[in-house]
Amino acid sequence: MAPATTVPSATDIEVPETLLKKRKQNEKAREEKLAAVAAARKASKAKRKVIFKRAEAYVKEYLSKEREEIRLKRAARQAGNFYVPAQAKVYFVIRIRGINEIAPKPRKILQLLRLLQINNGVFVKVTKATEQMLRLVEPYIAYGEPNLKTVRELIYKRGYGRVEKQRVPLSNNQVIEQALGKYDILCVEDLVHEIFTAANFLWPFKLSNPTGGWRTRKFKHYVEGGDFGNREANINKLVRQMN
Known part of the structure; x- marks a missing residue:
């Protein structure tokens, strides 16, 4: 009668050290990727708040300028004078x-x-x-x-923007931020507001x-x-x- 053979369990098999290292590296890379995604979401949310606040401020600024122009025109007309707008920039x-x-x-x-x-x-x-x-x-x-x-x-x-001498559509704010972030221009509304600074980018x-x-x-x-x-x-x- 042949002797019974024993099958080694999974716990008894010795895993090569190189494979263990690779698993640890993969796990670490996965954790870093998840952390980076979470950080990017948090930063994007904060940036959206900044952009929204700026857009609100620009609207108030534009309305204020428009009202001031109307006021100056009326004052000049009442005084029997002509109102001459400031020279275009x-x-x-x-x-x-x-x-x-x-x-x-x-x-x-x-x-x-x-x-x-x-x-x-x-x-x-x-x-x-x-x-x-x-x-x-x-x-x-x-x-x-x-x-x-x-x-x-x-x-x-x-x-379209000029990015590394290439014609790139302004499909998202990231294109603008990468090229003009150093001037604190982060989005399309910033670009509209600061057109005098960013004219050569367009x-x-x-x-x-x-x-x-x-x-x-x-x-x-x-x-x-x-x-x-x-x-x-x-x-x-x-x-x-x-x-």
Whole structure:
């Protein structure tokens, strides 16, 4: 009769030390991953509160400025004077003509302004130097003073950011924070509020031809019934026709 054989239990089998180490490493990595996810959720929740509070503050600021403008206009009218608004801090500039028969200097300025194609639009900070540049390329552009509604609609509808020289859609606030967090710009509403700081971060806007087309083949100044040149506040109407 053959002797009975005994099967070693699982507890009797010696696990190799390398396998034990690997299990411990995997367990540690899992715990670290869970901790990181929990920390990220907590940070995201805190950031959402900050963003919400900022948005509320911006709304109050915009309303306060609007009321102050109305008050100053009324006071000037009652005193029999004219109210002259402060000079614009930023222009929105749209390229409306191509490069045929364009001189080297205007061509270079359009490149510096990043207006490389027809219907490209950019925000430009108003300085003495930029105003001189705009005058030199005026036959090829339309520009003016964008209001808050225009800035917000452009960024939300057609906004792309420049991230490591790449054109990246502003699909979430993380894109903005990674590029502009050092300026304390964390979200789209921060970007709208600080458009003067962040103008170079925004990729040139690609607009469509205006509804109904251009008025005069773009060869006359706006004040003469044409299309090119400074439209002041009327740039907002043009942007809506092209957005």
